[in-house]
Amino acid sequence: MKIAVIGAGAIGGLCAAYLKLAGGDVTVAVKASVLDILERDGLSVSGVRGEKTVKVPVTEKIDFIPDLCLVAVKTQDIEKAASANPEALLAKTVVTTQNGLRAEELLLEYCRPESIVSGIVMFGATSLQPGRIVHNFEGSLVLGGYDGCPGGGVAAAEELFSAVFPVQSAGNIKGMKLLKVFINAGNCIPAILGTTMQDAFSDLRVCRISAAVWKEGLRAVLKAGLKPESLPGFPAERVFGLAAMPLEQAAGVFHGIMSGLSGEPLYGSILQSIKKGRPSEIDYFNGEFVRIAAAAGEKAGLNELLVRMVHDVERGGRFFRKEELLRSADRFLD
DSSP states (O other), rough: OEEEEEOOOOHHHHHHHHHHHTTTTEEEEEOOHHHHHHHHOOHHHHHHHOOOOOOEEEESOSSOOEEEEEEOSGGHHHHHHHOOOTTTTGGSSEEEOOOSSSSHHHTTTTTGGGGEEEEEESSEEEEEEEEEEEEOOOOOOEEEOOOOOTTHHHHHHHHHTTTTSOEEEEESHHHHHHEEEEEEEGGGGHHTTSSOOHTTSEEEEEEEEHHHHHHHHHHHHHHTTTOOOTTBBOTTTTHHHHSSHHHHHHHHHHHHHHTTTSSOOOHHHHHHHTTTTTTGGGGGTTHHHHHHHHTTTTOOHHHHHHHHHHHHHHOOOOOOOOOHHHHHHGGGGO
């Protein structure tokens, strides 16, 4: 099976390395700026499975039709990557890995609906620099046919990826992707403050904001007739239960969850993108709640505020002080 991977960041690079180690015929499309580095040094992976360096063929453009294409760029980069690799997207099976709900819609312009397999990544990886990836923690890869897309390639994707990750088949993949929006929704707060997850959520007042984000987000998705579905290790009932609590109680529960984070400093993906000078995924995290609420004739004022603050950080290069965040968010906390 010929495999094309578009993107060699944390997820693309990790998958490419593991698939190559498992004997896969893998080619990776990368940016011109990192091509020479990856050709010379290969992909260096460390973390939970030890350290290994893998030489994988890299190119600026996939110039053949693979059997399977893994699209591993962020949602905001899909159109650019897809237009640069049109042949890759003619594959029998095209697997997405993006957060948010819109990756598949964007890809429909470039590939057949029946080829699309929607993926949800439940393992953790960090790209330290081009070609250097840390596999932070183990987890599964959830695969299913996306809304409006039959997903005929699900079986082929499951067979391939089960060689390197635990794979779970999904019935309602869109509902699962929606739940992951909730999981990622607190990611914006450390990015606004320019600090670690542990530091940001050590303050119960900040946890009130995160709890309110979930409450507001759930109101929006239920009004729109949508429903989050459970993910491996994260039942949807956790969101419903927390959203039903009084805000102070919910904040306390959220504080307890965040207090159990790893002692190693954790930086959310939004902050990592900002520190690298790249656009973040905020429009596909909290921005999804804003979009869903607007489509249902509602407002998601707190999430809209947080999206705006992240964009202010991206444009201005200045993080907000905690008191600024608390003061701005206060009018949405009831």
